[in-house]
Amino acid sequence: MNFNFLSPVADTVLAHNELLPMQALGRKLKIHSAQEGIPDLQDVSVAIIGVLENRNDINYIGEEFELNEVRKSFYALFPGSWNTTIADLGDINRGESVEDTYFALKTTVSILIQKKITPIILGGSQDLTYAIYRAYDNLMPMVNIVNVDSHFDIGDSAKPIKSKSFVGKIILDEPYNLFNYATLGYQTYFNSQEEIDLMERLYFEAYRLGNVSKDITIVEPVMRDANVVSIDLGVVKASEVSLKQRLSPNGLDGKEICAISRYAGISNKVSAFGIFEYKPSYDDEVTAMLISQMLWYFIEGVNCRVKDDNFLDDNNHQKFTTLAGDEELVFYKSTKTGRWWIEIPFLANVNNKLKKHTLLPCTHKDYLNACNGKMPSRWHKAYQKNSL
Incomplete structure (x- = not known):
């Protein structure tokens, strides 16, 4: 099995893990370590992958990116009454070029989906969603994507791909596998009227922040139809996250983003789940904990999946x-x-x-x-x- 692109979880995180109670999540995961290598994936149903790529972030100024604090927060949580075996496969490092990172991510996600393992991708910039979408090229004819975001991220497909303009590439690049694209939690003033009109013309779905906050249950049928769910942390309002992460005074709160993550987990169709636009900083604890709780609720949802769509009987x-x-x-x-x-x-x-x-x-x-x-x-x- 070709997982050559993955580097192990940092020793500092593993040392921290050893200090946790035996009941903690970190003590129950199968972890890719430098000592043990990639764990046996025989009975694994959910796998976490970090992708340390943020060069296509529109605000990129050369900063490094890592996920150690997120892992420490997640490992310290306690699991629910779960029967799911979870692996942390470590990180995909930056490639020589962003395209190399895309290739590594596309290949890894494709392998996991074929093994009936749901990948959770923790990333830098959200354009990584394009590589996840491309992982389905040889797996299914049509793909549905849900983007939980304050922006539509369509952009100009003629220009180089960026974190705020990757959807145009998904729509226009061959092979044409996109069937439906839905945005949850968009804020009108962040999107040009041309993009709003284009969403209408293409019969894509768009749910405004106010509608999602008013009735969170409207998310459920949209998630039930999704193959890929991509969350931009910029959709979360400023008061819920750390200093560097603050983008807008309006947005989803912690409870709502966790409920949305759980709806994604419950969906029998969702086979890839990603959280992007994480910005590590010195006052990082609250964002790292929010991401950890989103992961927890997604896995909780996966444990609650019920096969209820057999209409032959x-x-x-x-x-x-x-x-x-x-x-x-x-x-x-x-x-x-x-x-x-x-x-x-x-x-x-x-x-x-x-x-x-x-x-x-x-x-x-x-x-x-x-x-x-x-x-x-x-x-x-x-x-x-x-x-x-």
């Missing part, structure tokens, strides 16, 4: 049909979990991009709205995209 779900306008809408409700889906009809004589995506996750509220004649916006966007 009628005993697994209830079916509801309602009219909204001229459309007959068909909903399914899982008898196991109570989660809802809506059917997207195949369009005759159209090259159908959706393939397996004919059932779209939704909420009970979507069903109630449809009963009152209101078309769910997720259904409308997926239907339009399918007819392009």
Whole structure:
């Protein structure tokens, strides 16, 4: 197994780990160390990888990047009632060029996904999401990405890739594998009207910060449909993070970002989860602890996964049909979990991009709205995209 790109967890972190109680997370992980090498991944289902690459950060001025404080915080937490085996595979160091780092990350993520291990990527700049997306090139025909961010990060794809302009590359670079892109927690004043209009034209999903904060449960169906979840720590409001990390007085709070991480974990489809734009600094404890708690909630979610999307057996779900306008809408409700889906009809004589995506996750509220004649916006966007 080719994990040549990974360097071991620092000895200072491992020494700190030895002082922790036996019940702590750090004492239960399989850790890549200089002494022992890469651990056996036989029964591992979640693997943490650090990526020490931040050269494409728009504010990069040559600073080094490391994750030791995050690891110390995470190792010191206590696990929940989990049956998941977790590995910390160490770090991917900066390559000769940023493209070399991308290649190393793409290769490592691809290997892990094929081994049915969910990688958690802790990174510098968020353009690393592009390399994670490319890891799926030979794994599946269509990929859904959720970006938890105050910016859309589309940018100008003709210009070199940066931390605030990587999505344009994902949309326009071959092979064209992106099916849906959703942004959670965007703030309008950080995004140009052109980008907002483009999101609309491409039938991508965008959820404003106010809507997410008002009802955090709207995140769940979006996450249920995601393959890759990428979180920019800049989406968290300034009062929740350390001095160097503060970007905006408005944003998600610690509770909300942890709830979003848990929703990502619960999703049966999410196979790669990344947290980016971490800025280590001398007053680092609070950001490192926030990232640790986000990791904890993601893994907690993974432990709570329930296979409830087998629609071949009628005993697994209830079916509801309602009219909204001229459309007959068909909903399914899982008898196991109570989660809802809506059917997207195949369009005759159209090259159908959706393939397996004919059932779209939704909420009970979507069903109630449809009963009152209101078309769910997720259904409308997926239907339009399918007819392009």
